């Protein structure tokens with residue numbers, strides 16, 4: 001219903017990010033007033049938010065850092081719901097605490113320490129939840145990740161992965177995969193906080209998110225996965241990937257607030273496909289890009305269930321639509337040559 005949000009004010013943390021900005025667009029289209037948190041208000045990287053339909057009347061940006069409680073409280077007070085989406089998202093797992101990796105699509109590698117990923121994710125989530133409790137928010141929807149669900153060597157190959165599965169924190173720590181560790185710990189703490197305090201918290205665990213980007217100055221980590229395929233490389237692991245469209249994810253996040261019966265965690269994914277098959281689909285749609293030349297076989301296959309989310313009424317679009325809309329948005333933003 002286009003008027004579902006009329007008269008309601010909600011907060012979206014990290015409003016300038018890939019997932020959060022798609023949700024902001026959806027919320028504005030439904031008539032919600034949105035308090036969006038950003039770290040550097042005034043920076044041109046957020047200009048696209050101010051150009052969204054209804055943004056001039058219904059969107060207010062607040063300067064907030066996840067490690068600063070007061071800044072979060074100022075954005076949250078007066079809101080019926082909080083959509084907590086902000087979190088550091090490195091563009092590869094961190095194989096070593098000071099590994100050189102690409103971060104948020106920056107052109108040059110920078111050093112990421114454990115503390116830069118884990119602290120904002122975990123302490124930041126606690127800050128958001130405490131501020132939401134103090135501000136008497138109706139419900140918090142926390143965007144976790146499939147990374148908090150399936151990184152667990154003890155999961156049997158026959159087990160269909162569902163909401164009862166959790167990544168093994170000690171295994172993530174041992175593998176020095178600080179992103180998986182941070183998302184697992186943050187989600188566990190969020191659900192524990194809900195149990196202890198009575199605050200309504202629903203979590204959404206998306207797989208790899210693709211789909212159209214609204215930004216034109218930074219590329220987020222998951223869009224880089226697709227851009228890398230389109231730009232070609234010598235060889236690539238033929239991994240299984242689970243994909244969801246950013247617009248379908250935004251629908252799921254909003255449903256987790258609007259549907260009173262929503263509770264606990266929800267895995268959010270739409271398509272399971274191996275990389276080589278994904279490349280073949282892309283090649284059919286866009287034959288002139290470079291694409292990877294060779295594949296290294298990886299022996300891993302798992303089934304993931306989204307039955308719980310579908311029972312809530314969630315539906316998703318085709319993979320072809322996601323791929324075409326992603327590629328067209330990269331071209332429009334200037335991240336990909338037209339071919």
Ligand SMILES: NC(=O)c1ccc[n+]([C@@H]2O[C@H](COP(=O)([O-])OP(=O)(O)OC[C@H]3O[C@@H](n4cnc5c(N)ncnc54)[C@H](OP(=O)(O)O)[C@@H]3O)[C@@H](O)[C@H]2O)c1
Nearest residue numbers: 014017018019039065066086087088120145208209220222
């Ligand atoms: N994309 C995926 O494939 C995927 C899959 C599963 C789960 N997720 C989850 O979805 C969420 C959004 O991911 P995304 O892909 O949209 O990433 P993104 O585009 O990199 O956005 C991350 C956002 O987090 C904000 N942020 C980071 N550290 C912060 C801090 N210390 N204080 C305040 N804000 C901070 C950034 O704010 P500024 O722009 O203001 O710096 C940015 O807006 C994350 O929680 C991620 O774990 C994403």
